[in-house]
Amino acid sequence: MRAEEIEPKTSRIFDMESYKLGELTQELGPNIQVWSNMSTTNANTELVKQLRQDIETWECQTVEFKKTATSDHELAETVAGFATSNIGRIYIGVADGRQITGIDNVSTGIDRDAYQRRIARISRDLVNPLIRVRVSFIEIESRTVVRIDVPKGEEPVYYVDYRPWIRDLSTTRKLEPSELKSLYQQYFQTSLGQPSDELTNYLIEVLSQLSDTQIIYSDYKDHLIKPDVYQLKYDVGATARRINILSRNPFAKDLAIDLTLKDLSSRLEDAEAYEFYMGAESVQEFGTILQACFTLSNRLLEQVKKNMPTSTLSDFKRIVSENVEAVKGEWIKSAKYLQRGELGKLQDSFRRIGYTFHRLGSLPDADKYADLSIELKEIGEKLRNLSSTQKYFLMYGAVNPLDKIKKEIEPILSKLDSLRQQLL
Numbered sequence: 163m164r165a166e167e168i169e170p171k172t173s174r175i176f177d178m179e180s181y182k183l184g185e186l187t188q189e190l191g192p193n194i195q196v197w198s199n200m201s202t203t204n205a206n207t208e209l210v211k212q213l214r215q216d217i218e219t220w221e222c223q224t225v226e227f228k229k230t231a232t233s234d235h236e237l238a239e240t241v242a243g244f245a246t247s248n249i250g251r252i253y254i255g256v257a258d259g260r261q262i263t264g265i266d267n268v269s270t271g272i273d274r275d276a277y278q279r280r281i282a283r284i285s286r287d288l289v290n291p292l293i294r295v296r297v298s299f300i301e302i303e304s305r306t307v308v309r310i311d312v313p314k315g316e317e318p319v320y321y322v323d324y325r326p327w328i329r330d331l332s333t334t335r336k337l338e339p340s341e342l343k344s345l346y347q348q349y350f351q352t353s354l355g356q357p358s359d360e361l362t363n364y365l366i367e368v369l370s371q372l373s374d375t376q377i378i379y380s381d382y383k384d385h386l387i388k389p390d391v392y393q394l395k396y397d398v399g400a401t402a403r404r405i406n407i408l409s410r411n412p413f414a415k416d417l418a419i420d421l422t423l424k425d426l427s428s429r430l431e432d433a434e435a436y437e438f439y440m441g442a443e444s445v446q447e448f449g450t451i452l453q454a455c456f457t458l459s460n461r462l463l464e465q466v467k468k469n470m471p472t473s474t475l476s477d478f479k480r481i482v483s484e485n486v487e488a489v490k491g492e493w494i495k496s497a498k499y500l501q502r503g504e505l506g507k508l509q510d511s512f513r514r515i516g517y518t519f520h521r522l523g524s525l526p527d528a529d530k531y532a533d534l535s536i537e538l539k540e541i542g543e544k545l546r547n548l549s550s551t552q553k554y555f556l557m558y559g560a561v562n563p564l565d566k567i568k569k570e571i572e573p574i575l576s577k578l579d580s581l582r583q584q585l586l
Contacts, residue, residue: 209300212388213253213307217260221332223504224249224389227256229263231308234280235322238288242327243334245293245315246345248506249389250329255307264305274299281310290321294399296392311389313396314510318349331503348488364413365470366525368423371408372466373524374401374517375430375459379452380543383445384550386438393513395434402430417469419462426458463524470526478527479585482538485518486578489545493571496564505563509549516546537581544574 216225226244231237231254244250255264268274278297286292293315300307319326319342326337337345378398385394408414409423433451438444475481492511499508522528523538548554548570555563 206301209298209309210302213256213300213302213309216251216253217256217262220260223247223329223331223502223506224251226250226252226332226334227258228252228254229257230254230265234284234288237281238284238322239327240334241285241293241295241310241312242289242320242322243329244312245289245320246318246327246337247329248314248510249393250312250506251389252310252312253307254310255305262303262305262307264303264307268299268306268308277308288322290324291315291317293320294396311392313393314513316397316400318345361413362470362474364408364411365466366474367404368408368414368419368466369463369470369524370521371401371405372459372463373521375405375426375455376463376524377517377520377539377543377546379456381547381550382449382452384547384553386445387552390549390551391438398430399434402427402434405430417465419465422458422462426455426462429455429458467526472526472530474525475527478522478525482522482585483582485515485522486582488515489571489578490575493575496567500562500564505555505557509551509555512545513549516542516544516549518542519545531584534581534584537577541574541577541581544570 217227219225221227224244226240228237228240237252237254240250240252244252255262257263268277281295281297285295293312295313296311298309298311300309319328319337321327326342327334328337328341374397378394378401382394385391405423406427409420409427414420414423429451433448433455436448436451438448488511492508492515496505496508499505520539520542523535523540523542525535528535528538548567554567554570557563
């Protein structure tokens with residue numbers, strides 16, 4: 163399919179000619195934040211609003227408060243816990259009694275640069291594998307509160323001092339051995355395996371990153387509110403870095419794809435670095451960058467598949483079946499997630515498994531079955547779209563997000579069962 167044939171879904175969230183920011187926020191719910199590079203005053207107002215809401219609901223699966231960050235290791239453990247589990251935000255400068263105490267020595271730009279470098283060093287040197295976070299400074303009640311946004315990492319588990327950490331409701335704790343095993347099992351379940359042929363393995367990895375580029379483009383407009391946009395940018399950046407590494411592999415030059423891979427990596431890096439400002443034009447600019455990435459990825463995908471055998475994974479059917487069960491299992495646990503305040507886990511599962519189904523649909527193995535490639539990719543896109551906070555995971559009033567998700571997930575589950583029967 164050509165890039166120009168795809169029309170990204172339109173979202174009211176950036177129709178700023180019709181909505182003022184405050185009106186839009188009020189309409190969509192109290193927990194929403196529009197990603198923008200607004201004036202400093204307006205941006206701080208939105209951060210203050212979110213901080214007050216988080217203080218009211220207090221610590222949970224996605225929020226942590228600290229009066230101070232006296233220990234780099236303690237902060238690293240919290241970052242690692244969120245990176246293992248789900249998107250999270252850490253506030254520094256709020257005491258246990260919900261009192262805004264703020265932090266000292268961040269009044270100047272130089273001080274703030276130094277503080278950001280400290281956080282970057284913690285997430286790079288103490289957390290393993292490294293995780294990229296975003297730091298914001300919030301001016302409130304004549305004090306400064308630091309906010310750290312942590313994405314769900316691309317690796318199954320994150321460590322500090324060789325110890326694995328996880329977010330468990332309002333606490334960050336070490337993983338039990340059984341939990342560690344389970345997380346790695348989930349990770350390998352959604353991987354595409356390791357063929358014995360080194361070239362085929364390389365091509366599958368290239369194909370996977372191209373697939374990720376395409377699924378990111380498929381519905382990016384539904385992920386442009388906080389905190390989703392942090393995760394979106396993290397995914398874009400992680401894909402860019404993997405593609406850059408793949409471009410330097412000797413196989414890339416042999417296949418004459420090294421320069422195109424480098425070009426794609428550079429364009430994805432541009433998307434990761436893009437700063438939004440108010441108005442639909444900004445979203446269009448971002449979309450234009452992603453569309454160029456889609457076009458390149460589509461061209462590369464066809465070229466890569468020409469160099470692959472028709473059967474790349476001997477256990478293709480098993481992997482599809484296991485991921486069907488994974489989706490069903492997560493939906494069965496959805497009510498428990500809601501009750502325990504852990505919907506972030508369901509949200510991340512949709513995102514993670516969505517990527518996997520899209521990758522499976524990109525394999526030559528799927529082309530051997532009628533329409534299977536298209537259907538697996540469509541299911542992948544639908545599952546990833548179900549991870550949209552804007553559309554499905556806003557928590558306000560008496561709204562139960564599972565009611566809306568149920569209408570979408572049931573047809574997907576039915577389709578997945580049919581596809582599995584097709585593969586038997």
